[in-house]
Structures are given as C-alpha cells and as structure tokens.
Amino acid sequence: MKSFLIMKFGGTSVGNAQRMKNVAKLITNETPKIVVLSAMSGTTNSLVEIAEYLYKKNHDTANELIFQLENKYRNVCNELFSTNEYKNLALETISNHFDDMRKFIIDVFTTLEEKSILAKGEILSTTLFYYYLLENNFDSVLLSALNFMRIDKSDEPDFYYIKENLQREINLYPDKNLFITQGYICRNAFGEIDNLKRGGSDFSASLIGAALRSNEIEIWTDIDGFHNNDPRFVQKTHSISELSFDEAAELAYFGAKILHPSTVLPAKAANIPVRLKNTMNPKAAGTLITNNSLNTDEIKAVAAKDGIVAIKIKSGRMLLAYGFLRKIFETFERFQTPIDMVTTSEIAVSLTIDNDQYLEKIVEELRQYGTVAVDKNQTIICVVGNFAGNKTGMALKVFEALRNIPIRMISYGGSENNISILIDSQEKIRSLQALNEHLF
C-alpha cells in the first residue's frame, strides 16, 4: 500500500477562485496525496441559514438566499476556468445542486433534507477544484466521501467501515497518486447523508490519515499554526512550533477554533504527526503536533470555551458520606450529558456542562440530593503548559494574571498539562488579554 500525505484545506484556503489556484500550486509535487477540502468560506453558514428559513417555511427568503449563493458560485466559475469546456461542466454541476435545493422549497423539510443541503458546500468546492485540476492537466481522482466516511448510531466514526471502504475506493485506481475528497460530510448508521459537525473537515482529514496509516496529516488554514492565545480576541499572539497530542487536544476541546476538537484522537491513536500550515504563507513553519511531549517549563497556550453552564449541588448529606458523587454523575449519564469540570468540597459539588439540552430534567433530578444552583453564560479558560505535581509557582503565575477577574471554579491537577478556570463569559476577553500580558 502506497503511503499518502493527507492535505486538508479549510474554507478560507479555498475561499475564492485565486485561492483555489494557489492550493493547486501547493499540491504539484509527486508525493501521493489525499486532498481534503472544506466548503468555500461562508458557504456552510449560508446553507445553515437557508435551512433555517426552510424549516420556518419562509420560502421567499430561502429562495432569495439560494439565488444569491448560486450567483456567487457562478462568479467563481467565471474566474476559475479559462476554457468553456470546464466552465460549462462546472456551471452544470452548480445548476444541478441549486435546483436540487429548490426542490426542498415545496417539499416537506426535515433534518434529512437539512443535512443534504449542508453537504452541498463540500461537494461543490471539491467538484470545482477537481475540474480546475483537470483543466490544468493534473492527473487526479475525485472520491466521494459519502462512499467511505461513516458515523455509527452514537454519531461516532465507524473506523473499520471507513478504513475498508476508503482502501477499496483507492485500490480502484492503482496508478493514481492524487485524490480529492470532501471533508465534513459522511453517511450515518442508516446510510443517510450526515456530517461530522461544524469544523469537522479537520476530523475527516485525521480519520482518513489514520485509516491509510499515512506519514503525516497536514491541516492548511489561514494562520501559521496554533497560536499561544486566541488571535480573534488578543493582539500579539505567536505561533507555537510544537505541541503534544494531549496539549493540542485540550486546547482544541477548550475553544481553539483552529482545530476541530476530535481531530487529535485518530492521529494520536495511529501515531501520525499533524502539521498545521498557513495557505497564505506556506513558508512559515506552522505547528507540529506529535506524541512527544516537550516537557518544557513554560506555559504554552491559552484557549477559551463559551456556552458553559455551571451546576452546584449543596447538601449536608454529602458530609462523610460515600456514593454521593456516583448518584450525581449517574444523573448526567442518564441524560447523556458529558461533564467538563468538577470541583468538590465536603458539603457541595460544582460541575460544568456545555450541552444544556436536558438541563431542566437534570436539575429536577438533582434536587433530590440537595439544593441546586445553576449559572449560565460561563466560560472555561484553559491554560496549557507543564503543570507537573512537583513544580512550584505555576498556579501563582496564572492567578497573578487573573487577579482582577472573579473566578467561579478552578480545576488543577486533572492532567499535568492543564489548568481550567471557570469565569463569567463577560470576563473572557479581559482574561485572555491579561493572561497574554502576564504569561508570555
């Protein structure tokens, strides 16, 4: 079996005709590769909006948005192609997909139709890019991710299915070295079109890399790798040259948008390095994520995750009792709600969740164990670095920086590479900025 390099290009990297042409320049060498593309930037948001109007039966607005998006794609075609042959092929594809979308204006609209609409972004970007490659004499194959990418009944990737079917697809083309496919989209356990959730193209790339045991997974985006803080809220951030899988996973899970939180798992399990690169500045080194932890003394990075709900259960019965925490945790398990942070005292326990779908039911059940207080609009700040148990002064550094911020919860010692701090979301930007000034 050939060894493939996986190259995933995100929305901005394929965001207009010129950027697609730039991506083509990055994939010209002979190395066998699988190129995974996101939808062009803005497209998935537009498709989500169209679906919302279709749900609401606001057909006029949906129709208008479909028209606008189709026009945008037609304009991209005019810029991307230099021959009528490929331009016409691409325009025909565009018409087919947008006409298909218009069918949902009269038909019933359920999650099934919604997911089929959401899949169109990646299908369009890969098809246009593939035609562009053909026009420019690249010898490539367009693989439909719907033929191999699959999730099971719990919405988890069905790794063996993915591996077998992807191998089978690739084996059909023994002489080809360049494959283009869609990120994000998949089929579910019922064979219906589905997706890996927003930002999921990174996850696709990692699953594909692990399935093919590739040498490296490259995630090409619009910034030169993982930064030490969120560049959307903080100035003067810098790129981090190396991270361990665990460090990257914590940062991605706690809000660093550059990587879909599940991306690290398949790569770590198969021990495949993940490299983050900047399409706008390909020479920049970016970030290399591997199994080697660099155990430096520094604090490496900070991230923040919004939309957190804190729940406190207070009870005298907890004093010197055992089994209390089990009952609390079982409540969350019954409602399939993951817990992120936990802190306990002898008479109370506080914990956080980010999925509030069953919040009311959970709170109702918890009331039998004590008084329950709920705080919404909370943010977890995650600080990643070397917080080994034998080190001194690390917590001081972090809390010195946050001395003017009211703190709701602290979790230290859960892992050696992270401190999590819960604050009110209103304090997020101030906290990120204060940490940037004091830690780096």
Ligand code: ADP
């Ligand atoms: P793509 O469309 O290529 O997947 P995303 O928008 O999903 O790109 O992710 C890249 C963006 O993530 C950057 O433009 C940046 O604004 C944001 N971001 C948030 N936190 C970080 C971080 N710690 N390091 C780098 N980028 C970050």
Ligand code: ASP
């Ligand atoms: N296009 C999808 C999204 O915008 C997936 C991705 O870009 O990773 O969420």
Ligand code: MG
């Ligand atoms: Mg992304």
